[in-house]
Amino acid sequence: MAPQRDGQGAQARSDGRGRGVNDPAETVSGVVAQLRAGQPAWAALPVSSRVRWLARYRDWLWDNQSRLEDLLMQETGKPATEAGLEIPYVIEAINYHSRRAPRLLADRRPHPHGMLAITKRQLIVQRPYPVVGVITPWNFPLGLSLLDAVPALLAGCAVVVKPSELTPSAVSAAIAGWADIGAPRVLDVVCGGREHGAAVADSVDFIQFTGSARAGRAIAGVAAERLVPCALELGGKDAMIVLDDADVSRAANAAVWGAMANCGQMCVSVERVYVESAVYDAFVSQVAANAAELRSGVDIGPFTSPAQAAVVQRHLDDALTRGARALVGGHRSDGPTVLIDTDHDMLCMTEETFGPLLPVVRVADEDEAVRLANDSRYGLSAVVFSGDRRRAERVARRIDAGSVNINDVFANLFTLTMPQGGWKESGLGARGGSDAVAKFCRPQAIVASRVAFTRELTWYPYTPLRRAVMRCVSRLIGARDVRRRFGWR
Structure with a gap:
């Protein structure tokens, strides 16, 4: 987190x-x-x-x-x-x-x-x-x-x-x-x-x-x-991948909610998006329109911690200084902000932001998207959008994260049957x-003898006869072919 x-x-x-x-x-x-x-x-x-x-x-x-x-x-x-x-x-x-x-x-x-x-x-x-x-x-x-x-x-x-x-x-x-x-x-x-x-x-x-x-x-x-x-x-730096056969409208809605809910103060917030070139322009346009409609106090609350505002502002200033452009916001750290022209030299792409800031990156294909998604020290969860379920699952299996949501966001949080655990620096174990x-x-193991012999076959004294019996019985029980079972090999 x-x-x-x-x-x-x-x-x-x-x-x-x-x-x-x-x-x-x-x-x-x-x-x-x-x-x-x-x-x-x-x-x-x-x-x-x-x-x-x-x-x-x-x-x-x-x-x-x-x-x-x-x-x-x-x-x-x-x-x-x-x-x-x-x-x-x-x-x-x-x-x-x-x-x-x-x-x-x-x-x-x-x-x-x-x-x-x-x-x-x-x-x-x-x-x-x-x-x-x-x-x-x-x-x-x-x-x-x-x-x-x-x-x-x-x-x-x-x-x-x-x-x-x-x-x-x-x-x-x-x-x-x-x-x-x-x-x-x-x-x-x-x-x-x-x-x-x-x-x-x-x-x-x-x-x-x-x-x-x-x-x-x-x-x-x-x-x-x-x-x-x-x-x-x-912590998390969750990636969202939007493939060229995705439902762009649903993906854009998911990206905005995934990035801005709880003012972006979620370990599983969408903190970076990689979009295939064929749908990039349409996706960015709709994300910007949706983010611009969010209402302060109704859709987005303030930061709980004043210190968090300073972190988000630092990430925003760093991105703008390095050449990123803000399509929405860009002035206040607690307002919804959509960035384009970002890369992995920027803090907003590598460090956990924990605020309502959404950088979007154009990629050539799914291989580049997966490579960039995995280029992180975090691995909490991720999102894949595609119109082809098998393709989406194939991509999901390549992402280094404890959970991957397909055509959805935060879904793993609401499925109590599924473990929630992070990989890499995102955690240890699961909840x-x-x-x-x-x-x-x-778990406590309790073992008791069914039959209480005076002494067990494996106890002292060791004798050639006991060893021969043990050898014979162990072969009869453990071997899986006739020759080895009866010692013919």
Whole structure:
């Protein structure tokens, strides 16, 4: 995600009205200790009981939807339509993962596979990580915080959420709802700055981080030092490829929404477009017309972080200085801007912009488009537009990104069955997907003898007879042809 989302961490309480109240960073360990104390009883509940608690929380979110959306708009400046997406998204995740959890968490008994295992009873059980730390940025405070918290809670973990210090109120208010329904204390929030995020990373058993690549490296370093797992969703510089057989009108509409939604403050925003020459002029014309119609405050809100405006302005100034032309905008960093005549010497083509700036490049063919799309240290997601499904899939398979949307944009975000993970500097591991609940568990193997002999064939004492029996039995079970099975070769 955006390079400016480095401030991660703090202990916060909610005052009951949805305002996050900072506590000293030293208190984070106390919150985690309380969560850790309550987690064993939570994990011991039947999965169906945890599902029921999530169902009650889902109903609470519906009942408080308007209040939470108002807090989102106050903190982030999102238009009402965009603020209205986060609660339904979380609720859909609750419903989906609640259906999947019983099967994913059920004990499994693998079949014996060979000579040494044939006399053993095999059992695999899922044991949750005791405390999961979810550290999230300011662009989607509720969605990103609860999207990871939900499957972790279903898995039997306790969860501490650390929202960005810029957007603590909506998250604090939403997590206060867990206490409002009388649920066990296995979900809490801590609010504050970078030192609080560091304290979370230093004390939990699994770190789920969403933020910049720079901060992600620091989190990964802490996880490596402590030997705890982490999952990182980091920055993106997502490319869109428009081929010469594409529906130009749909592609242009997708490009504008993909670049400008949430004021461009999305890790999966369309940040660069490569268009085959045959449809370039028509595409650019329609993109410019669509972008020019966007309304401030209705379609596009302000930057959540003032620092982000400076990044976008720097990218814009650099591009114009190097010869790019602005067909729309070009004066204000928070206004929709469409650039042409851009190349990979410009910051807006190589660094994550995280703002409503859309550079468009003419390419000769799909090979050049793929080469330029892959010419990035990021690999979060991408978009391909083509009227030929097989051609689009062929191109998609050549793009170095964790997700590729065909004739659509952001579609991978709304398909909860699909994992969302970045390649290269865009992350480590994945969030979501059909197995999201199992991600927060450690598989434990339990093996028991079916028959309790005084001693096993492989135990002491070693004798020629035992070795001969083992050799014979292993050939009978493991060989796949008669000659080797009976030692005739």
